[in-house]
Amino acid sequence: MDQFLQLTLSGLTNGAVLALAALGFVLIYKASDVLNFAQGEFLLVGAYVMFAVVGELGWHWTIGIVVTVLVAVALGVVLERLVLRPMIGEPIISLIMVTIGLSSLLRAVVSTIWGTDERAFPSFIPSDPLRVFGATVTTDKLWAIGIAALFLIAFNMFFRRSNDGIAMRAVADDQQAALSMGISVKRIFAMAWSISAVTAAIGGIIVANILGVSGNISGLGLQVFPVVILGGLDSIPGAVIGGVIIGLLQAYTGGYVGYGLNSIIPFIVLVLILMVKPYGLFGQEIIERV
Amino acid sequence: MESGIFFSSYAKDMALRRTHAEKIRLVLAILFVVTVPWLASNYQLTLLNQIGIAAIGAIGLNILVGFTGQISLGQGAFMAVGAYTSGLLAKNLGLPFWAAIPIASFATAAVGAFFGIPSLRLKGLYLAIVTLAAQQIIQWVITHWDYVTGGVDALVIPAPTLFGQRVNGEFRFYWIILFCLVLTIIFTVNLFRSRVGRAFIAIRDQDIAAEVMGVDLFRYKLLAFATSSFFVGLAGALIAHYRTIVSWERFTIETSILYLAMIIIGGLGSVSGSVYGAAFMVLLPALLNNFGRAMSGTIPALDRIIPFLQQGLFGIVIVLFLILEPEGLVKIWRNIKDYFRLWPFSY
Numbered sequence: 001m002d003q004f005l006q007l008t009l010s011g012l013t014n015g016a017v018l019a020l021a022a023l024g025f026v027l028i029y030k031a032s033d034v035l036n037f038a039q040g041e042f043l044l045v046g047a048y049v050m051f052a053v054v055g056e057l058g059w060h061w062t063i064g065i066v067v068t069v070l071v072a073v074a075l076g077v078v079l080e081r082l083v084l085r086p087m088i089g090e091p092i093i094s095l096i097m098v099t100i101g102l103s104s105l106l107r108a109v110v111s112t113i114w115g116t117d118e119r120a121f122p123s124f125i126p127s128d129p130l131r132v133f134g135a136t137v138t139t140d141k142l143w144a145i146g147i148a149a150l151f152l153i154a155f156n157m158f159f160r161r162s163n164d165g166i167a168m169r170a171v172a173d174d175q176q177a178a179l180s181m182g183i184s185v186k187r188i189f190a191m192a193w194s195i196s197a198v199t200a201a202i203g204g205i206i207v208a209n210i211l212g213v214s215g216n217i218s219g220l221g222l223q224v225f226p227v228v229i230l231g232g233l234d235s236i237p238g239a240v241i242g243g244v245i246i247g248l249l250q251a252y253t254g255g256y257v258g259y260g261l262n263s264i265i266p267f268i269v270l271v272l273i274l275m276v277k278p279y280g281l282f283g284q285e286i287i288e289r290v
Numbered sequence: 291m292e293s294g295i296f297f298s299s300y301a302k303d304m305a306l307r308r309t310h311a312e313k314i315r316l317v318l319a320i321l322f323v324v325t326v327p328w329l330a331s332n333y334q335l336t337l338l339n340q341i342g343i344a345a346i347g348a349i350g351l352n353i354l355v356g357f358t359g360q361i362s363l364g365q366g367a368f369m370a371v372g373a374y375t376s377g378l379l380a381k382n383l384g385l386p387f388w389a390a391i392p393i394a395s396f397a398t399a400a401v402g403a404f405f406g407i408p409s410l411r412l413k414g415l416y417l418a419i420v421t422l423a424a425q426q427i428i429q430w431v432i433t434h435w436d437y438v439t440g441g442v443d444a445l446v447i448p449a450p451t452l453f454g455q456r457v458n459g460e461f462r463f464y465w466i467i468l469f470c471l472v473l474t475i476i477f478t479v480n481l482f483r484s485r486v487g488r489a490f491i492a493i494r495d496q497d498i499a500a501e502v503m504g505v506d507l508f509r510y511k512l513l514a515f516a517t518s519s520f521f522v523g524l525a526g527a528l529i530a531h532y533r534t535i536v537s538w539e540r541f542t543i544e545t546s547i548l549y550l551a552m553i554i555i556g557g558l559g560s561v562s563g564s565v566y567g568a569a570f571m572v573l574l575p576a577l578l579n580n581f582g583r584a585m586s587g588t589i590p591a592l593d594r595i596i597p598f599l600q601q602g603l604f605g606i607v608i609v610l611f612l613i614l615e616p617e618g619l620v621k622i623w624r625n626i627k628d629y630f631r632l633w634p635f636s637y
């Protein structure tokens with residue numbers, strides 16, 4: 001029972017981070033039909049910027065978060081403007097490769113500045129041990145889940161209530177109709193990229209707080225794929241639920257089965273899901289017969 | 291002054307080398323590959339051998355991605371299948387390398403066809419993600435099937451022998467690689483003059499229209515996966531015997547990305563482009579390395595960041611090519627030829 005709770009909690013923590021990364025991923029896909037292979041590097045950049053501000057400069061963590069968010073917004077806007085916009089209308093393979101190129105570039109920049117050694121992250125979230133139903137957990141994991149949940153709720157509100165959020169959904173639904181309603185599609189694309197970078201950066205901070213900062217954080221980028229396929233590539237609730245399911249699945253297989261199976265169980269699930277339900281749990285089905 | 295190239299018979303139109311200039315360039319290329327091993331230094335031969343193997347792999351990938359339009363991120367894993375199969379056959383069964391390599395290529399073709407089955411239902415992005423899963427799953431099997439593959443430890447295989455002679459060293463292996471590369475090129479170039487190759491291209495351009503015209507999509511997609519994987523496995527098997535050591539670290543997702551970059555930079559759907567791209571992606575990090583070594587006296591910090599510079603340059607090159615010249619080196623080469631054909635009166 002003790003182990004089960006432990007695994008559930010670490011699974012939920014992992015799932016929360018995956019959900020944040022997947023959320024940004026889905027956002028970009030919904031708005032511009034681009035599969036962003038650089039999502040893991042967005043996490044990496046977020047973690048290192050936070051590390052630089054809080055760990056190296058020694059400033060307060062609130063400033064750190066503000067700076068990280070600003071950097072992420074700038075990164076999203078710049079990438080969209082310089083790289084993604086000239087690529088509009090190119091074939092899928094080009095879109096995939098351009099984000100892969102970006103991921104390589106971002107990783108190189110981060111390692112040039114900070115090196116590749118693992119560093120201790122200046123934990124600003126308390127990690128006292130806490131006893132929950134007989135299991136011992138550290139509070140930082142609970143905080144991580146809480147922060148992620150807060151962000152997810154905030155995004156949900158953003159998409160339901162704010163003008164920009166509604167405009168973004170409109171663009172995702174039908175670009176031409178959105179244009180004719182006076183929505184600037186370019187602005188929405190830039191916004192999608194910057195919001196996506198912000199969610200990923202926050203996810204990066206959470207991971208770094210628990211595991212420390214290192215280049216390994218970008219590896220989470222690949223795990224986002226099973227999450228979004230499970231939830232449906234264009235579904236925001238799907239990203240959250242997919243993240244939690246994959247996170248838990250990894251924790252349980254890691255705890256009860258072993259053999260490093262937890263690293264590929266998401267991909268096995270992914271293949272099975274694509275075979276049975278190609279549009280995921282909540283994805284929009286587009287019927288096309290070949 | 292010519293206004294274009296015109297042919298008066300089908301035979302001329304279908305020929306692989308259609309103009310005098312092309313024939314002359316072919317002769318020059320043959321002269322180059324035959325004479326260069328005697329003139330080149332050991333280091334240059336190493337680079338040439340790496341280019342040769344990479345070119346075989348890139349042509350294989352291009353058959354699938356560039357000609358058939360099925361995106362694959364599983365290149366690294368398929369190369370691993372070729373390398374491990376060939377290595378294990380040579381090590382455990384004592385097969386000579388000239389038997390092990392073809393068997394390994396066919397085995398890879400079978401594995402590739404198996405992972406091509408989802409392509410019946412999935413297209414584009416979804417297929418790319420399935421091949422990504424194939425990459426991860428095959429990699430996991432290799433690193434965890436200790437009993438057969440030796441797990442994460444490198445697999446050491448005996449040096450290849452031919453007619454009782456050990457085929458070691460860059461010079462001797464050069465000829466083996468050259469032989470395989472030439473066969474690969476001849477096969478692939480001719481493949482796209484046949485019904486099968488044209489069916490592949492039809493699937494890439496518009497799969498539904500291809501089906502309407504009588505192309506059995508499932509069969510030809512599987513065939514594309516198998517043909518492509520055959521050459522990818524060949525490249526993997528060659529790496530195994532060339533290095534006489536097989537390690538899973540050579541065949542990760544990074545490898546898949548590297549090969550995709552080769553065919554994008556060289557030119558999708560072009561055999562010569564695959565070779566150019568392979569040469570480009572092998573030479574770029576090597577040149578940067580040499581540059582770093584030459585400059586390390588003046589800028590000491592350079593040594594430390596060279597790997598990151600390579601990675602960054604890799605990313606920049608991909609992004610720039612995609613934005614500025616999406617059709618790759620082949621298109622640049624064609625532009626140069628066009629410019630000089632009409633020079634000095636180009637319009």
